[in-house]
Amino acid sequence: MSRERDSLVMCGQCGMAHRWRPLVPGSAARCTRCEATLGRGHRLTLPTLLSLTITASVLFLIGLSTDVLSLDMRGVSRATTLPGAISAMWSAGERSVAVLTAITAVIAPALFLGLRLYVLVPLMAGRLPRAFAPCVRLLHQAGRWNMIEVFSIGTLLSLVRLVSLADAMPGPGLLAFGATMILLAAIESAGLKHLWWQVQ
């Protein structure tokens, strides 16, 4: 890994320039002026990152395709998947809410994982993927709008509210999204900038 072109690091929060030094795993470098984190020493290796991303992608697909919760009311039962909830919003005429939910809970996390897979697999093989730079920029945006963690907790909250009303049960999708949320946090902590160090 070459860091030669990155011998300086600018604080993204306040613009202060710092000279880069390798960090001991477990330590974090903070800006001397605004105290924002400049970098961390526990960077995940490329193979670890790839395996976490594959696991998270599988869990995310399970979450999308299975019920997040089911409800039994006087013998009639209803189960909801995330795509099902979005299409129910769309057909109820609440299109803005449907689009917003689709972007933040489906499209952004899908891009977050899909683009990482697209970028990481060739990097592992020592090749530079096509359109690497736009992909990394898009990943930055996907990270900003990914709210799968809020969706998981929101579903959990709805479940707690429904329990008083009817026989409500969490579905496998809720567990899958909960696990995805933890993996995404781990992947995100590795950041994006180190991907560039593989390239030179």
Added chain:
Amino acid sequence: MSDRPLPPSDPGLPPLLGCESCGLVSVDALAGHPDRGRLVQKCSRCGHVLHDRKPMSVQRTWAFVVAAAVLYVPANVLPIMTTVQTLKREEHTLIGGILQLWADGSWGLSVIVFIASIAVPVLKIGVLGLLAWTSRHAPAWRRLERAKLYRLIEAVGHWSMLDVYVVVILAATIRFGPLAGVQVGPGLLAFAAVVVLTLFATYAFDPKLIWDDGDPARADGTTASIATEPRHAGRRA
């Protein structure tokens, strides 16, 4: 944690720009250039546009903050959902839902929903308004605290979507015809707009402005500005 800054780096360091996307530090080629507002410098490694400061940051932040504050009124006044239970219709507002949870004895839940739906949006609108105002009118006031406030709202910003998802899941699950049902109310759309607008406002504000001297030209990103003071290198472990 110990604070041990390294000795200042070469005082002759030219004005630098850090790439938001890949982190590469470039020399600010346009520093002092009269056409700075119209010319664009791109990162030599990843092609991302480099800015000394986000363009029109304060104006765009104000626009989103004011729009969010205006929409926060209907978001609270209008019902976010209507429940039908054995032909009895009931409208729920944001605050009504929290009070009901409290009255039902679900104190923990009502506190979570209060933080996500009331405290976080109000905090975001208030903090961004404060940051945008002070960056022009009180630039030297409590810089470190303001920088930390910005990082706080950046970190908690997503969580105000919580109630939107709760209503979406409830409305999609409770579909038992006239027996029981949940419809989305107009307040939810206003509330969702508040959430999105405050996120746009957060991303429009440039936290680097907190450390500037309040020069409006720099905040506009339209006129030349040269970083004259030497930059210091340092690291805090």
